Amino acid sequence: MTTTPRDLLIVAMDMPSTRPVERGDLSLALAGAELIDLLRAGAVRLLRSRLVPEPSGFTVDDPLLGAAAAALADGEPREPVTDWLWRRGRGLAATYLAAFEAEGQLTRQRSRRWGVFRSSRKVLVDSPARTRAANRWAADEPVLAALAAAVGIRDRRAGDYPDVDDDAASAVLAAVTTAVGELDDERGRRARKLDDAAVTNYRRGY
Template structure:
């Protein structure tokens, strides 16, 4: 399993401190992919730019797709640019992959009109491994989970990430999440102002 898959499983398995936005999760998943590519020595960081290395065989389809989509010409792509480009719709892609593998199933909700279903995690070795990694406070998973507000963990309470490159990626995820929240707040203010105009307030 990859860090991104483990993060998605933990996010589904753990009640977040606040409703989990798909955009937040997608940014964190994109960061998790860079961290796994660093671990596989498929990339390195030059300051905050992702420099492709050798092209290892990667069993995970989505992580292999990530490796294939790296910018391979100087000045390369910054971690921040990667998060926004790669992160677009990424949580849906990972959820679809888990569902295709039988890691996620659809469960019919009782007493709901039209028999709607919700997606739930199957009891699987992958789920148990992700849970073990989470409960052991593994620094990378803990840092990414805290960044998106799951498990009651705050970023300042997460174990320190020792590797400088990984810490750079985690910091970029935090910055991107703050930027996304600022965009949401700005849109909410604009929409409220627009509504006030229509109401004549």
Template structure:
């Protein structure tokens, strides 16, 4: 199961009605990659630390890149640090990769802007699977989609796995931190504009 790819697909599907912030989606995708790599046995979580395991190929280019990017020396990396480091620009990487493998098409040849997606998923088995997972309120995908702004809120279903709970909590905290940074910048920009105008 590729939760990161499914999350990218449902974000693109929702984009015409719900513009998604690139940073929020990138953080959620980085969290999804951790969970995909746990499932692939490429890493294990020890509390909030990411411990690399076997470096066997996953068959997915971006997940293999993520595996190669894991810190392999103690004290290893925390989930939160991974989200910020790996998440930088990750939404764009997934959108480009989906187009490369033929799962999306770009409308009218215009370059993608994250708030107004210019690419959309094609009808495919991967898209149907991702949409079905979200429609069935699969807890992990639903929680990540909510963190990315694709849905209003998670379903409230409990996740009975400590690693999953750790990752979802870190994603939620990181998205809130990013939103606080955005708000602070807006306040600073407004204050600067007022000074510039002489108020």
């Protein structure tokens, strides 16, 4: 069982990144990866940057991608790609992580800090899925590479991958890059508001 979003999550957990991978950014990219797989499977098509569901005859072995197809079918006809990313992407990284854990693809790696405190984090187990994702990554497959770049796993932008020769996939990748940029801007605005509030409280003596 392998899909582009599964491969993306494996890469995000396995490969070093140029900056911390934000859950929100990863969720948007996973939604984009699902959409690209659904486009390739013929479950949907793009009409002037809007989605036209074509669910008849679509079958998939992956329950996560099946849920994405169901969400697509339940959505408004001709939904803009960006709207799909925000709607489907909400909490999607956590959904995939929970599925990986339920499937036994994650284990807890324990470590000792400062010789006293113990900590643990979830890591991938060795599996055929992990090997396939690593091979796809090593081959610099354009779609996977562009999605990874969008969330900061590589020091390149999604637009730096002209080898994506599928217009629909390119449109989705561009939408992912835009959405991730908007989310980063929103985080910046919130951080500035917190800083301004802290400065104001300091001046007031709080």
